[in-house]
Amino acid sequence: MTEELPLPDRDAPFEDHLAWARATPADVAPDLVARRCTTSSTRWDYADVAADAVRYATGPVLDLGTGTGDLFSTLAPFPEGSAATEAWHPHLALARRRLEPLGVEVRPVGPGVDDGLMLPFLSARFSVVLDRHEAFDPDEVARVLAPGGTFVTEQVDSRDGIRINTALGAPLPWGPDDVTLEGVVADVESAGLVVDDVDEHDGTRTFRDLATFCWYLRAAPWQVPALADLSPAGVARFEAPLRALHLHFASGRDFVDEAPRFVVRAHRRG
Template identity: 50%
Template sequence: MPGYDDHVRWALSTAVEGFDFTPVAGRVIDGPLPWDYRALARRAVAEATGPVLDLGTGGGEFLAGLGPFPPGSAATEGWPPNVHLARATLAPHGVRLHALPPEHATRLPLPDATFAVVLDRHEDYDPAEVARVLAPGGVFLTQQVGSTDGTRLNGALGGPGPDVPEGVALAPFAAGLTRAGLNVERAEEHEQGRTFTDIGAVIWYLRMVAWQIPDFDVARYDAPLRGLHAAFERGEQFRDVAPRFVLAARRPAR
């Protein structure tokens, strides 16, 4: 069985790219949701009568699996380490990537009333900007992570709170879309939970999700990490909170 130092070496030497959690498959386990965002997004793309836009595409891996795409489709990304990867991933699919400055990542450098579908998987957005770029009759589909996501892990390690916006929850986000002039057609939330099975997976996860504990460093958090590793060695697992909600809204046809 790998010891603590073995886990640390693996976690620090294994690449984090885009938003690909394959290295910790079966070791960081999100519980099931009552909806399937991938299936919903794939259906929206298949039914699109015009270009598709994906907000905060990460490395482009998720979006690339939803094609083929109508001409003029695009994606945005505001996290600089992901921009080159996303551009390379999406170019063969005819999707143009727009790199956004992180401080203005919700401002869309895109024309009015252009996109039949706007997708958003976990990215912050401005409802007014989404409504502006949607074509009449166009659909906005988003799955969001609640503000309390991962806070049990932060507490267990004695870290600061996640560097995420407060108030990310179903009711205010649905109200924001309504104020922007969109008709909300679906609004659903669920607490799915997240399970970690070993300390290597925890460390790698905190490297990938860098905003979870902004000052995370293995040496800085040595004592609580070792304490959590001891619990794993006793056969325990660590269960965190992972709230999610999904919204679908449509711009009126007229």
Template identity: 40%
Template sequence: MGMTYDELIKEALTTPFEGWDFGVFKGRMTEESAALPWDYPGLVKERLAQAGSLLDLGTGGGELLSSFAPLPGRTAATEGWAPNVPVARKRLEPMGVQVVEVGDDDRLPLPDGSFELIVSRHESYDPDEIRRVLTPGGVFITQQVGGEDLAEINAALGAAPHEYADWNLAGAAAELTEAGFEVSWQGEARVETVFHDVGALVLFLRITPWHVPGFDVERYGDRLRALHEEMRAGRPLRAHAHRFALVARPAPAGG
């Protein structure tokens, strides 16, 4: 029979969620991230062996960073969402990683020229700050969530599109070039993400509050109930994750 609408909503609003572990969505939200034409962990590992120092921006609970072990002797991580900071510290500090809590202005409270490799998976960044903190021959690798990400959710709920709807590979590459970087590799893709029940959708929106600002189950109740009926009838909500990635390094002086 499956859970009722009210049961699904209650579960979605009370399920504990820690760090950035999407295991709670198993079978309920399927993301074809394996379908991305590049492998972000692979891009990082490729350069990690030659790096004497590493900075991970927006480490979440440190899940991905810890998977890169053994890490360089000097490794640091930033995190801007307060509940994740203790989770990241518990996981990363025993590995010798300094975890730095940051604000939302993308300022990095770290010394100039202090890291050979800076990586950012789905974390915002300031190109000038990246350039300042990188060593002269350093490398910056990022995978970003594009501005058209899961736009079908906003449309299904009758919510406004993302404020950052024009954030894409071309804009990010131009911004880095303007800040004095050379982009050596880049890629962009859209992959299908399917929500199989309304509870998974509500839980997703609860942990990504920027996706539909001001999201509230009562405010969007009519749309959510309609989606619940569609999903129960075997018509899940199909959306597309928008991702792009690039590798850049500071352009040589005078070049």
């Protein structure tokens, strides 16, 4: 248990840091790692932006990629007919347990359910579509939005994590220009939506020891898939750069990664 394995000192042995990262759940409470792994705050608060959109909704609201529904549930009450989607099966039951009592239908999406990013809803059904960090098809968003409806999305720029992969000598699992503010704005406008405002945040993520660095690789398994479970084979493959990072941390220095974000607000013409 995490309580039985304290976060090691920065200059503790390499193996102690690996042991902590392996033993600590990927979904651990943020305050346990808050002093050793921090991400700079955006100028905006997504929850506030989304709450404003829901507050002025004239019809049902849709949340794309709701996860466990914990954030979306805080925006209740919702207009009748509101819904949410989730692609990761382990989250579906949790989201339904949290959102269905609030009158929100939760539907699975993704591979094996319909086709890719298609949304299983009738056209022009929603007055608001929300999306935080979820891939989306702008044509599908435009289709399910009612005339005059609002679309709000916060996205992770694909430069996120690039310094991690560079430091480890690991290939990036995506292109650094795959998700950008300019690209999303162009896609949204091509789908016929009108962009009302945007904001961009050139954020950073700071690590202060190898334990939380390796823990993050488990919490974000897409970053370096070969290290997602910190298996002996995976660690052996990247042992040299991991040990170099450990020496970097043990000398009292931090590792600073990129963590850019952006938010786009748009609407469908009435």
